[in-house]
Amino acid sequence: MIGGFFRRNLKLKALSLALAILAWAYLTYGANPGVRAGITQQVEVPIVVRNLAAGLVAQPVAQTVTVIVSGDRGPFDAPASKEFVAYVDLHGLSTGTFSLVPRVVGPKDINVERVRPASIVVSVDRLVSRRLPVTVQYRGRPQGSATVGANVVPTTVLVRGPASQLSRIVIVAAEVPGDRLTVGFDALLAPAALDLNGHPLGEITISPNVVHVSVPKSVTTSQ
Incomplete structure (x- = not known):
C-alpha cells in the first residue's frame, strides 16, 4: 500500500x-543579490603571452592560473574558463628570465577577486634555426654508436627552437630497435634532437618531422 x-x-x-x-x-x-554576489568560484584559465618581440620565444613556467571570481550569477550559470583570458605582457622585454604579474580579462558581470599564482616566471630566449645531419642509431645504444650502411632521406633536417635548447643538441637521431635494422628494412621514422644523455629535448621543432630510412645491404655499428 x-x-x-x-x-x-x-x-x-x-x-x-x-x-x-x-x-x-x-x-x-x-x-537576494547580496548573497548571490558574495559567492566565489574558481576557474582554471590557460596563460597566453602577449607582445613578444619578433625573433624571440617565451615559455611560462606555469601553463594555467586559478582565477577566484565572484559576481551576480546563480548556480546554474557558473562562469566558464573560455569566458576569461589570462596573459603576461612581454612588451619591451628581451632575453632573460622574468617574474611577471598575470592579467585577467573576463565578463563584465564577474569580479576577479584573486589570481593564483600572483606572479609567473617566464623565460625569454632567441628563436634560432640550424640545419643538422640525421644519424640512424639503435635505440638504447650509447651516444655515438651510429649505424653504417643505412640510407636516410633527407640526410639533414632543420631544427628550430630556443638558442639555449639548440646549444644542448648532441645528435639528431632516427632511432630503430636493434633487432629490426636488417636488410630490407624500410620505414618512415621521426628524428629526435638528443642531449648528451640521450634524452629528447623539448621546445624543439624538426622539419621535416619524418625521414625515410632503408637498408639495402647489411649494416654495422660504428663508435
Missing part, C-alpha cells in the same frame, strides 16, 4: 520537486 502511494502521480510529484528547486534558487540567488 505504501509502495502504491509513491507510485501514484509520479509526474505530478516530479513537477512539484522541480518547481520547489526553482523557487529555492530564486529566493536564494534571485531575490
Whole structure:
C-alpha cells in the first residue's frame, strides 16, 4: 500500500520537486543579490603571452592560473574558463628570465577577486634555426654508436627552437630497435634532437618531422 502511494502521480510529484528547486534558487540567488554576489568560484584559465618581440620565444613556467571570481550569477550559470583570458605582457622585454604579474580579462558581470599564482616566471630566449645531419642509431645504444650502411632521406633536417635548447643538441637521431635494422628494412621514422644523455629535448621543432630510412645491404655499428 505504501509502495502504491509513491507510485501514484509520479509526474505530478516530479513537477512539484522541480518547481520547489526553482523557487529555492530564486529566493536564494534571485531575490537576494547580496548573497548571490558574495559567492566565489574558481576557474582554471590557460596563460597566453602577449607582445613578444619578433625573433624571440617565451615559455611560462606555469601553463594555467586559478582565477577566484565572484559576481551576480546563480548556480546554474557558473562562469566558464573560455569566458576569461589570462596573459603576461612581454612588451619591451628581451632575453632573460622574468617574474611577471598575470592579467585577467573576463565578463563584465564577474569580479576577479584573486589570481593564483600572483606572479609567473617566464623565460625569454632567441628563436634560432640550424640545419643538422640525421644519424640512424639503435635505440638504447650509447651516444655515438651510429649505424653504417643505412640510407636516410633527407640526410639533414632543420631544427628550430630556443638558442639555449639548440646549444644542448648532441645528435639528431632516427632511432630503430636493434633487432629490426636488417636488410630490407624500410620505414618512415621521426628524428629526435638528443642531449648528451640521450634524452629528447623539448621546445624543439624538426622539419621535416619524418625521414625515410632503408637498408639495402647489411649494416654495422660504428663508435
